[in-house]
Amino acid sequence: ASASDWHSRSIYQLVTDRFALTDGSGPACNTEDRKYCGGTYRGIMNHLDYIQNMGFDAIWVSPVVSTFEGSSAYGEGYHGYWPQDLYSLNSHFGTGEDLKALAGALHKRNMYLMVDVVVNHLASKDFPPPFSSFNPFNRESDFHPRCLITDYNNQTQVEQCWLGDDKVALIDVNTEKDEIINTYNNWIKTLVGNYSVDGIRIDTVKHIRKDFWPNFASSSGVYTIGEVLHNETDYVAGYTHVLDAVLDYPTWFPLVAGFQTQFGNLSSLARVITTSQSAYKNGLFGTASFLENHDQPRFPSLTNDTARLRNAITFPFVHDGIPIVYYGQEQGYAGGPDPANREALWFSGYVQDKDLVKHIKTLNGARKAAITANSQFLSTAVRPATGHFPDLLETTLAVSKPPMLALFTNVGSSGTASWKVPKSGHSGNTQLIDVLSCTILTTNSDGGLTTNTTNGLPRVYLPVSALSASNKICINN
Ligand code: ABC
Numbered sequence: 001a002s003a004s005d006w007h008s009r010s011i012y013q014l015v016t017d018r019f020a021l022t023d024g025s026g027p028a029c030n031t032e033d034r035k036y037c038g039g040t041y042r043g044i045m046n047h048l049d050y051i052q053n054m055g056f057d058a059i060w061v062s063p064v065v066s067t068f069e070g071s072s073a074y075g076e077g078y079h080g081y082w083p084q085d086l087y088s089l090n091s092h093f094g095t096g097e098d099l100k101a102l103a104g105a106l107h108k109r110n111m112y113l114m115v116d117v118v119v120n121h122l123a124s125k126d127f128p129p130p131f132s133s134f135n136p137f138n139r140e141s142d143f144h145p146r147c148l149i150t151d152y153n154n155q156t157q158v159e160q161c162w163l164g165d166d167k168v169a170l171i172d173v174n175t176e177k178d179e180i181i182n183t184y185n186n187w188i189k190t191l192v193g194n195y196s197v198d199g200i201r202i203d204t205v206k207h208i209r210k211d212f213w214p215n216f217a218s219s220s221g222v223y224t225i226g227e228v229l230h231n232e233t234d235y236v237a238g239y240t241h242v243l244d245a246v247l248d249y250p251t252w253f254p255l256v257a258g259f260q261t262q263f264g265n266l267s268s269l270a271r272v273i274t275t276s277q278s279a280y281k282n283g284l285f286g287t288a289s290f291l292e293n294h295d296q297p298r299f300p301s302l303t304n305d306t307a308r309l310r311n312a313i314t315f316p317f318v319h320d321g322i323p324i325v326y327y328g329q330e331q332g333y334a335g336g337p338d339p340a341n342r343e344a345l346w347f348s349g350y351v352q353d354k355d356l357v358k359h360i361k362t363l364n365g366a367r368k369a370a371i372t373a374n375s376q377f378l379s380t381a382v383r384p385a386t387g388h389f390p391d392l393l394e395t396t397l398a399v400s401k402p403p404m405l406a407l408f409t410n411v412g413s414s415g416t417a418s419w420k421v422p423k424s425g426h427s428g429n430t431q432l433i434d435v436l437s438c439t440i441l442t443t444n445s446d447g448g449l450t451t452n453t454t455n456g457l458p459r460v461y462l463p464v465s466a467l468s469a470s471n472k473i474c475i476n477n
């Protein structure tokens with residue numbers, strides 16, 4: 001599928017090993033052990049209702065190719081990011097037929113499959129690396145000479161030295177060589193074709209020179225999102241010229257910092273919204289927005305406050321670009337840094353009758369309703385719309401992406417805050433409904449609004465007229 005096929009979609013990111021077992025519930029899964037826990041493609045297939053019921057129409061699965069077997073100082077390759085043989089699949093997750101069946105089951109539901117791919121390195125737990133066991137790059141000369149990245153401000157080092165350490169070496173492939181470039185381009189084309197993949201998430205994008213990417217992306221023939229783990233908009237922007245989109249890390253940093261405590265500064269978040277729009281190629285479409293992923297501590301590990309959590313979860317759904325939710329967020333999982341943030345989901349029972357699950361379902365529904373109500377919704381830039389009141393601590397934020405208007409605050413569940421929005425984006429005396437609480441508010445005669453909160457929850461307003469029986473939001477109102 002192409003970039004424009006993806007724009008209206010919403011992605012559920014999962015770690016295959018941790019999402020679902022083939023049948024039933026099963027073995028313990030202690031994240032600290034860093035071992036395979038048994039999740040499979042068949043397991044995912046059996047839980048597509050769970051994902052689709054929350055309103056997601058795409059999944060992103062962790063890398064599928066085989067990694068080295070056995071235990072390293074950092075455990076087993078259950079997460080998939082330690083490739084060893086590009087031409088065989090990781091058999092812990094099932095067979096090639098299983099992966100094809102998953103793609104087929106998704107497509108039957110009009111859902112997309114995004115696969116995570118790693119092309120920067122092959123991995124080894126032994127040193128010196130057993131080059132002959134790698135496939136297809138099985139000669140030492142296929143790799144950059146060993147040096148560990150020590151200075152992230154030295155871009156040549158970032159591109160040509162090795163990630164990882166001596167316990168698990170991420171051996172940096174020599175992606176300057178024509179023969180290797182061709183191999184990768186053919187490999188991605190074949191992988192996408194074999195398994196009917198609709199899009200790829202590309203690992204470690206900043207660790208390969210930029211001009212490697214356009215041919216790789218076009219060889220894939222599908223939508224590409226790159227991981228560029230960096231907090232600066234200008235740095236990340238460079239990669240929006242060589243791939244369809246980037247994971248929006250520059251927004252993620254102020255998003256987390258802004259809602260983590262009541263002292264977070266929401267004006268930093270407001271600022272990055274606009275700077276990224278002008279910096280990124282295809283400003284509004286070149287990003288995918290997220291709160292959690294498998295590399296970062298889960299948000300509830302940073303704050304116990306459920307109101308701040310609700311605010312933070314909401315933001316990616318009212319931002320430009322594609323929202324991504326990391327599995328387990330909907331169940332309130334609270335694991336800290338890797339490996340604690342990769343909990344097995346089967347212990348949740350996949351319960352759907354739960355506040356956070358409903359919250360996420362409503363957000364997906366509201367975004368779809370906005371897309372239906374305004375055919376320009378996706379191509380209209382989200383804009384900060386506050387009037388802070390009071391603004392000393394920057395504890396409130398209002399953003400408008402018509403017909404959606406969202407109000408945020410980090411004061412927390414026992415705090416109070418007020419929003420003053422001079423221009424709601426709607427005309428005077430319009431009835432707006434907060435889809436999260438199903439309460440109605442009417443704009444002033446000049447289209448502005450003022451409102452306050454005593455529970456710190458976010459609000460996502462749509463005009464009442466944008467809701468219909470079919471989107472089932474606030475159905476009784
Ligand atoms: C293993 C163990 C961990 C252990 C670690 C040392 O080794 O599991 O418990 O702590 C995979 C696995 C990991 C595994 C690693 C290494 O491999 O998933 O569990 O960790 O063996 C991608 C993937 C990630 C994956 C890999 C490797 C790459 O999403 O899951 O990890 O295929 C760098 C890369 C980035 C990479 C990330 C893990 O490492 O750039 O692509 N993610 C700075 C650098 C970043 C760097 C980051 C690492 O540190 O700039 O480039 O990311 O922590 C901000 C700055 C940032 C700064 C951050 C920390 O602070 O703006 O630049 O990032 O303020």
Ligand code: CA
Binds near residue numbers: 159160161173207
């Ligand atoms: Ca590299």
